[in-house]
Amino acid sequence: MPFSQAQDRYIAPARLRPQLWRLVLGVGLILVIYLAWMAAIGFAVTLAVGLDDAPLVMGQVGLGATPPSIMVLLFTFAGLVLGTFAAVRWVHKRPVASLFGPRDVLLRDFAVALGLFLAVSVPGVVWVFASGTLSPGVPVQVWAIYAIPVLLGLIVQTGAEEIVFRGYLQQQLAARFAARWVSFVIPSVLFGLLHYAPDQMGQGAWLLVGLTGFFGLLMADLTARSGSLGMAWGLHFGNNTLAILIFTTGEALDGVALFRLPYSLADPSSLLGLLLVDLLGLVLIWALLRRWLRGR
Numbered sequence: 001m002p003f004s005q006a007q008d009r010y011i012a013p014a015r016l017r018p019q020l021w022r023l024v025l026g027v028g029l030i031l032v033i034y035l036a037w038m039a040a041i042g043f044a045v046t047l048a049v050g051l052d053d054a055p056l057v058m059g060q061v062g063l064g065a066t067p068p069s070i071m072v073l074l075f076t077f078a079g080l081v082l083g084t085f086a087a088v089r090w091v092h093k094r095p096v097a098s099l100f101g102p103r104d105v106l107l108r109d110f111a112v113a114l115g116l117f118l119a120v121s122v123p124g125v126v127w128v129f130a131s132g133t134l135s136p137g138v139p140v141q142v143w144a145i146y147a148i149p150v151l152l153g154l155i156v157q158t159g160a161e162e163i164v165f166r167g168y169l170q171q172q173l174a175a176r177f178a179a180r181w182v183s184f185v186i187p188s189v190l191f192g193l194l195h196y197a198p199d200q201m202g203q204g205a206w207l208l209v210g211l212t213g214f215f216g217l218l219m220a221d222l223t224a225r226s227g228s229l230g231m232a233w234g235l236h237f238g239n240n241t242l243a244i245l246i247f248t249t250g251e252a253l254d255g256v257a258l259f260r261l262p263y264s265l266a267d268p269s270s271l272l273g274l275l276l277v278d279l280l281g282l283v284l285i286w287a288l289l290r291r292w293l294r295g296r
Contacts, residue, residue: 006225010228014174025091029090030164037078064254064255077160081159081160101226110234112230138255147256150245161236169186171183174224183220188213189216191213192212222286
C-alpha cells in the first residue's frame with residue numbers, strides 16, 4: 001500500500017475531532033488516570049507489606065531490582081493504556097480500536113517485525129556469548145518461573161508506550177498539522193524524555209534519551225507507512241525482551257535478566273561499541289521493513 005494511502009487510513013479517525021484543545025485535554029486525562037493507577041498500586045503494595053516496608057518495596061519497583069518488582073513495574077503501564085482509551089473515547093469520540101489500525105495488519109506486522117528483529121539480533125547475541133565477558137544474573141530456576149509473566153508484562157508496557165506515542169499523539173498531531181515532522185518529532189522527543197533517569201544512568205542519561213528518541217523516529221515512520229502499530233510494537237517488544245529478560249547492564253531493570261553485561265550506562269565510553277552495533281542493527285531492521293512494505 002502506498003505511503004500516503006496507509007497514512008491517511010491510519011489518521012482518518014483522528015481527523016473527526018482534531019482540535020488542539022482536545023489533545024491537551026486528552027493528555028491531561030491520560031496523566032490523571034495514570035497517576036490514579038499508580039496511587040492504587042502504591043496503596044495495594046502498602047496493604048500487602050505494611051506501612052513501614054512500603055517505601056523500600058516501592059523503591060525496588062522503581063528500579064526493577066527483583067522479579068516481583070519488575071512485574072509490578074511493567075503492569076504500572078496499564079494505567080497509560082486505560083488513560084489513552086478514556087481520552088480517545090471521551091474526548092475525541094472515536095473507537096479505541098482506531099488507535100491500532102486494522103487488526104489483521106496489526107497482527108501480521110507485529111509478527112514480521114518481531115521475527116526480523118530476532119533474526120538480525122542472532123549474530124550480536126552469539127558474539128556477546130562468545131566474548132566470555134558475561135556474568136550470571138538470576139538463577140535459571142527463578143527465571144523460568146517469571147519468564148511468562150514478565151513477557152505478558154512486556155506486552156503491556158511496550159503496547160502502552162506505542163499506544164500513547166505512535167498511536168494517540170502521532171495520530172492526533174498528524175490530523176491537525178500537515179507537516180509530517182510535527183507528528184514524528186514531537187512524540188519522539190517526548191518518548192525520549194520519558195526515559196531520562198540520571199539517578200540510574202548517570203552520565204549516560206542523555207545518551208539514552210537521544211537513542212530512545214531516535215528509535216521513536218524510526219517507529220513513527222514505520223507506523224505511518226504501515227498504517228498500524230504492529231511494526232513499532234513488535235520491534236519494541238523484541239528489544240525490551242532482550243534488554244530485560246536476557247541481558248542487562250545492572251543499573252536498573254535487572255531483577256529477572258539471565259545475564260549481566262560488563263558495561264555501564266553511567267560510563268558511556270565503556271559501551272559505545274555495543275551501542276553503535278545496536279544502532280546499526282536497528283537502522284538495518286528499519287530499512288528492511290520499509291523495503292518489505294514497498295513490496296507488500
